[in-house]
Each structure stands twice: as C-alpha cells, then as structure tokens.
Amino acid sequence: MIKVLVADSHPIVQAGIASVLSGFKDIQISGTVGTTTELFEYLSKKKPNIVMLEMDIPEVNGITALRKLKKEYPDVKVLMYSAQPEDVYALSTLRAGASGYLSKGGDTSLIAEAITKIYNGGVFITNELAQRLAVDESTNKPRRFFRKLSTREIEVLKLLAAGKRNKHVAEELNLNEKTVSTYKARLMRKLNVDNLVDMLQQAKALELLQ
Structure with missing residues (x-):
C-alpha cells in the first residue's frame, strides 16, 4: 500500500x-x-x-x-x-x-x-x-532560457515577483541580505536588464513567472 x-x-x-x-x-x-x-x-x-x-x-x-x-x-x-x-x-x-x-x-x-x-x-x-x-535551444529559446538560472535564483526571483523586499527574501530562504543582493544582481545580468521592474517584466515575457 x-x-x-x-x-x-x-x-x-x-x-x-x-x-x-x-x-x-x-x-x-x-x-x-x-x-x-x-x-x-x-x-x-x-x-x-x-x-x-x-x-x-x-x-x-x-x-x-x-x-x-x-x-x-x-x-x-x-x-x-x-x-x-x-x-x-x-x-x-x-x-x-x-x-x-x-x-x-x-x-x-x-x-x-x-x-x-x-x-x-x-x-x-x-x-x-x-x-x-528535448527541443533544441535555437528553436525554442524562451522556454529554455530558464535553464540558465539556478534553483536558488528562481526561488529569489519568485519571491521578488511576489513583492518581497531583500530582507524578507533573506529571512524566508535563510540567507543574509548581501547574498540576496548578489542573487538579484546575477538575475539582472542573466536577464539582461538593469532594474527590478524590467527584470520582472523580462521574466514574465520568458515565461519564468506567471
């Protein structure tokens, strides 16, 4: 059973x-x-x-x-x-x-x-x-783009998208605020943006968020 x-x-x-x-x-x-x-x-x-x-x-x-x-x-x-x-x-x-x-x-x-x-x-x-x-990345980039992000980066992205501040993200994921800031900077670089609003819009466009 x-x-x-x-x-x-x-x-x-x-x-x-x-x-x-x-x-x-x-x-x-x-x-x-x-x-x-x-x-x-x-x-x-x-x-x-x-x-x-x-x-x-x-x-x-x-x-x-x-x-x-x-x-x-x-x-x-x-x-x-x-x-x-x-x-x-x-x-x-x-x-x-x-x-x-x-x-x-x-x-x-x-x-x-x-x-x-x-x-x-x-x-x-x-x-x-x-x-x-299994689809080749060159034919389906939006849906495969998330594979450039680590599990932790996606966790941070999801919490930021929910409106959480760095402090609250750090508390929920048991990290320090400096580490959260590092993840945020890394996400911006990978998503090719320079601010939080554009980062979340880009993530939604690439179907990383609902």
Whole structure:
C-alpha cells in the first residue's frame, strides 16, 4: 500500500485528490495538512511513502519546505504540484530533491501514474515537458532560457515577483541580505536588464513567472 500525505491549503483540492485516488486499491491517503507547520508536525509522528506538496503552501516557500523535508526525512519521496509554469518549476523542484512534478492544469489521471512511478523509484515529469526539454535551444529559446538560472535564483526571483523586499527574501530562504543582493544582481545580468521592474517584466515575457 502506497501511503500519501497531501499538503495543500485548500480543502476542496485535498478532497479532489482523495476522490481521484479513491479508485486505486494500492494507494491510500494517509492524511492531509494545510500549512508547512502542520506538514512537519505530521512527519514527526508518521512517515508516508510520498508527500504531495503544493508549491504555494502557506508559511514557507514550497522549494524551501521541500529542501527541509528532504534533509530531515530523506526516505520520504515528494511529488510537487502547482499552477506555476511546468517548464520552469519542474526542473527547479527536481534539483531541490523532488521525485516528480505535476501541473494543476494536467489530467487528473496523471496523479496516480506519478505516485506509482515515484514509489517504484522513478522520476515523474509529463511526456509533453520531456519533449519540450528535448527541443533544441535555437528553436525554442524562451522556454529554455530558464535553464540558465539556478534553483536558488528562481526561488529569489519568485519571491521578488511576489513583492518581497531583500530582507524578507533573506529571512524566508535563510540567507543574509548581501547574498540576496548578489542573487538579484546575477538575475539582472542573466536577464539582461538593469532594474527590478524590467527584470520582472523580462521574466514574465520568458515565461519564468506567471
């Protein structure tokens, strides 16, 4: 039996995932949590096989929560899911320790497929994403541009886009403000801009942000 913990702040989403998986005898929803505090409280008591972790779960950035989870519970596998652009955040979450990534815009049948593949030791991304990643950069630069950015750079970019100041970005990612400033300067250089507004506009144009 594959035991799955769903970490999402929306009860309707929790119920929807449970409903989709109810038809699979070898998959069981072992629990649901709505915040990262609840997530780690649950993991301190019970160990599911897989955590389905929503990227924008409250309190802590999803990738930060993922890193903490994998550090403290390395045997627990994580399936990240989000409404964020699959092309950007799939690789970022995989680099941070996830075993798979699902877009909320995908078919619900992919949930059980992803869980089963991850449980059996595989890594899950959709066939469509795999095909896009295989496209030569010269023919699809906007969608491949994000590969120039590190996982941490994308984390910083996402928080800046949410209106966070350097101080708050530093606190959330456990960095000092000087390091955040360095990341911001690096992002501006890679995106070929010289101010924050243009950086965020360029990121959106390149589909790095919604």
